Amino acid sequence: MRLGVLGTGRVGRTLSEAMAQRGNDVTMGARDPSAVSGREADGELFEVWLRRHDGVRVASFADAAANGEMVFNATAGAASLDALHAAGEQSLRGKILVDVANPLDLSGGVPPTLTVANTDSLAEQIQRAFPQTRVVKALNTVNAAVMVNPAAVGQGDHDLFVCGDDGESKAAVKVILRDWFGWRTIHDLGGIDGARAMEMYLALWIRLMRSTGSASFNVKVVS
Amino acid sequence: MRLGVLGTGRVGRTLSEAMAQRGNDVTMGARDPSAVSGREADGELFEVWLRRHDGVRVASFADAAANGEMVFNATAGAASLDALHAAGEQSLRGKILVDVANPLDLSGGVPPTLTVANTDSLAEQIQRAFPQTRVVKALNTVNAAVMVNPAAVGQGDHDLFVCGDDGESKAAVKVILRDWFGWRTIHDLGGIDGARAMEMYLALWIRLMRSTGSASFNVKVVS
Numbered sequence: 001m002r003l004g005v006l007g008t009g010r011v012g013r014t015l016s017e018a019m020a021q022r023g024n025d026v027t028m029g030a031r032d033p034s035a036v037s038g039r040e041a042d043g044e045l046f047e048v049w050l051r052r053h054d055g056v057r058v059a060s061f062a063d064a065a066a067n068g069e070m071v072f073n074a075t076a077g078a079a080s081l082d083a084l085h086a087a088g089e090q091s092l093r094g095k096i097l098v099d100v101a102n103p104l105d106l107s108g109g110v111p112p113t114l115t116v117a118n119t120d121s122l123a124e125q126i127q128r129a130f131p132q133t134r135v136v137k138a139l140n141t142v143n144a145a146v147m148v149n150p151a152a153v154g155q156g157d158h159d160l161f162v163c164g165d166d167g168e169s170k171a172a173v174k175v176i177l178r179d180w181f182g183w184r185t186i187h188d189l190g191g192i193d194g195a196r197a198m199e200m201y202l203a204l205w206i207r208l209m210r211s212t213g214s215a216s217f218n219v220k221v222v223s
Numbered sequence: 224m225r226l227g228v229l230g231t232g233r234v235g236r237t238l239s240e241a242m243a244q245r246g247n248d249v250t251m252g253a254r255d256p257s258a259v260s261g262r263e264a265d266g267e268l269f270e271v272w273l274r275r276h277d278g279v280r281v282a283s284f285a286d287a288a289a290n291g292e293m294v295f296n297a298t299a300g301a302a303s304l305d306a307l308h309a310a311g312e313q314s315l316r317g318k319i320l321v322d323v324a325n326p327l328d329l330s331g332g333v334p335p336t337l338t339v340a341n342t343d344s345l346a347e348q349i350q351r352a353f354p355q356t357r358v359v360k361a362l363n364t365v366n367a368a369v370m371v372n373p374a375a376v377g378q379g380d381h382d383l384f385v386c387g388d389d390g391e392s393k394a395a396v397k398v399i400l401r402d403w404f405g406w407r408t409i410h411d412l413g414g415i416d417g418a419r420a421m422e423m424y425l426a427l428w429i430r431l432m433r434s435t436g437s438a439s440f441n442v443k444v445v446s
Contacts, residue, residue: 108342117341117423119331154445161427189430197430200340200423204384207412207420212446221431222377223440 004029004068006061006083008036011100011144012074013049018148020055022180027057029064029087065091070098070172077103077122077199078115081129092133096169099123099195100139100147102202111206114199123195127165136164136173137195141205143215148181150218158218159185163194187221227252227291229284229306231259234323234367235297236272241371243278245403250280252287252310288314293321293395300326300345300422301338304352315356319392322346322418323362323370325425334429337422346418350388359387359396360418364428366438371404373441381441382408386417410444 005016006029016026030036036058037047050056065071065087075083080101084092103115103122116122123137139147141161150156160183164170170188177183189197209215228239229252239249253259259281260270273281288294288310298306303324307315326338326345339345346360362370364384373379383406387393393411400406412420432438 113341118336118426158445163430187431187434189427189434194430197427200426203341203423204412204420207386207417208410208444211410211412212444214446217444217446219442220445221435221440222381222443223435223437 001025002067002069003027004064004066004071004087005074006064006071006087007074007076007101008039008041008046008058009074009076010042011147012072013041014144014148015072015074015100016056017053019180020053023055025055027059027064027067029061029083030058031061031083031086033058033060061087062091065095068095070096072098072100073126074100077101078105080122081125084126084130089130089132092130094132094134096134096136096172097126097130098139098173099126099135099137102140102199104202111203111210114202117200118196121193121195121199123163123192123199127192134164134166134169135192136162136166136169137192137198138162138173138177141198141201142218146216146218150182150184153216153218154220156182156184158220159187161187161189161194161198163189163192163198165192185221224248225290225292226250227287227289227294227310228297229287229294229310230297230299230324231262231264231269231281232297232299233265234370235295236264237367237371238295238297238323238362239279240276242403243276246278248278250282250287250290252284252306253281254284254306254309256281256283284310285314288318291318293319295321295323296349297323300324301328303345304348307349307353312353312355315353317355317357319357319359319395320349320353321362321396322349322358322360325363325422327425334426334433337425340423341419344416344418344422346386346415346422350415357387357389357392358415359385359389359392360415360421361385361396361400364421364424365441369439369441373405373407376439376441377443379405379407381443382410384410384412384417384421386412386415386421388415408444
């Protein structure tokens with residue numbers, strides 16, 4: 001499958017690596033692709049990281065979105081709308097956009113607050129700005145390493161959430177989450193406004209990371 | 224122990240019943256105690272409910288707070304500050320106030336939003352309004368029946384959260400949660416601003432209740 005991954009940070013790299021390893025053709029999108037190669041990526045030069053990863057290339061936001069049959073938004077939440085507008089409405093039209101971003105506002109220090117919450121969410125803002133794109137919120141509730149390898153935490157016995165207005169798109173994303181990454185339990189929170197819940201959960205995630213001292217954790221719904 | 228429980232709704236009644244059964248002397252606080260007796264309470268008249276519960280009486284917010292060595296806020300979140308002002312600063316001074324309330328705003332229909340979120344929380348509002356009271360946020364993340372009987376869900380293997388500015392007060396509340404109610408794992412989220420996380424989690428709780436069809440659930444942190 002041809003995939004576009006917007007964002008070249010840790011989340012974008014982790015998703016791209018995992019999806020390329022599963023035989024997909026991944027184009028990462030960056031604001032300025034020429035500037036990315038000299039950046040640091042997990043302790044090495046990004047261009048070295050890139051050479052080590054067959055099936056992953058870097059292009060502009062627009063090219064990455066255009067090349068993808070499905071697109072992942074792995075940009076910083078506060079910059080996501082700008083990145084998606086740079087990608088362009090035409091390149092995203094009719095496609096599933098998996099929104100992995102969290103609208104963290106770090107301007108007031110730590111712990112961060114959210115740039116949008118409670119009566120709206122980043123995913124809803126994106127869905128309103130791109131009405132012809134099928135936005136599915138997923139994966140934003142766990143650390144990048146856990147996203148693609150839930151087995152790394154508690155033998156994989158913990159849960160993921162998903163929401164979006166289009167049922168078929170959610171079903172397609174759930175298949176990817178299960179078959180490519182190994183997620184077993186995925187709770188469907190309904191329409192895209194369920195993203196309020198998934199993004200507001202970050203306030204708890206951040207404080208649990210501080211209290212446990214690790215980002216390698218998740219929650220399991222017990223009933 | 225003499226306890227004040229502000230609020231005569233389901234949460235207030237459930238907490239009062241459970242704590243009276245464990246030998247405590249509980250005074251429930253109501254805005255208008257004389258009006259409470261004729262109300263419905265879990266399918267019977269409140270006054271009948273009250274006669275069945277030794278060790279529980281109903282009084283004004285002020286009397287309930289004054290009689291309690293420790294006070295529980297089990298009022299509706301949107302009305303909590305009014306209820307606490309009616310209880311009075313003197314009656315709450317120097318005491319632990321366990322804030323169980325959620326600041327749900329139902330004015331826009333369901334699912335509700337929060338009256339305060341993200342950069343502030345109900346518990347912080349209460350702590351600022353009553354600086355001589357030691358506010359501890361707890362129990363707001365589960366349904367009333369689960370609060371006092373975690374074993375009713377998943378053999379009790381799920382987690383609670385607590386936060387507050389005063390460490391000794393949090394320690395005292397944790398003892399109560401463990402010894403009276405049976406909570407095993409309680410995550411300390413730090414100062415009272417951790418209440419933002421505990422209250423914002425409600426957005427997820429509400430949607431999980433809708434997707435699972437039951438309020439008898441909770442989350443467990445897996446690492």
